Amino acid sequence: MASRNRPLSPHLQVYKPQITSTLSILHRISGVALAFGALLLANWVISATYGADAFATAQGLLGSWFGRLVMFGMTLALFYHLGNGIRHLAWDMGKGFSLPQVRASGLFVLVFTGAMTIITWIAAYSAAGGN
Numbered sequence: 001m002a003s004r005n006r007p008l009s010p011h012l013q014v015y016k017p018q019i020t021s022t023l024s025i026l027h028r029i030s031g032v033a034l035a036f037g038a039l040l041l042a043n044w045v046i047s048a049t050y051g052a053d054a055f056a057t058a059q060g061l062l063g064s065w066f067g068r069l070v071m072f073g074m075t076l077a078l079f080y081h082l083g084n085g086i087r088h089l090a091w092d093m094g095k096g097f098s099l100p101q102v103r104a105s106g107l108f109v110l111v112f113t114g115a116m117t118i119i120t121w122i123a124a125y126s127a128a129g130g131n
Contacts (some may be wrong), residue, residue: 030078047059075117076113079113083108
């Protein structure tokens with residue numbers, strides 16, 4: 001039996017990235033990021049039960065430039081995962097499988113993610129008094 005010189009399964013060297021594959025990978029990454037973000041949020045809430053000093057430390061971390069960057073990323077992940085999850089629900093109902101619909105819904109998810117993230121951060125910044 002002769003040996004075949006071909007990959008055993010499809011991989012990134014065989015297929016060029018498409019919007020569906022890229023958004024699928026991003027959906028999984030955003031889900032993992034949200035899991036870590038839930039731990040971060042739980043740490044922030046739990047720190048309040050340990051007293052003012054512990055909460056001030058947690059608040060200081062989240063209020064730093066790095067903490068705000070992480071929270072911005074979490075906001076992006078949240079809205080992306082929400083938008084793409086709704087897209088998947090439509091697919092579960094058998095809607096939107098044609099190639100033009102798949103591309104349009106993918107672009108819509110990206111626009112929704114960007115718009116909702118910016119709106120949320122503008123609203124949060126205004127509510128905080130411009131800090």
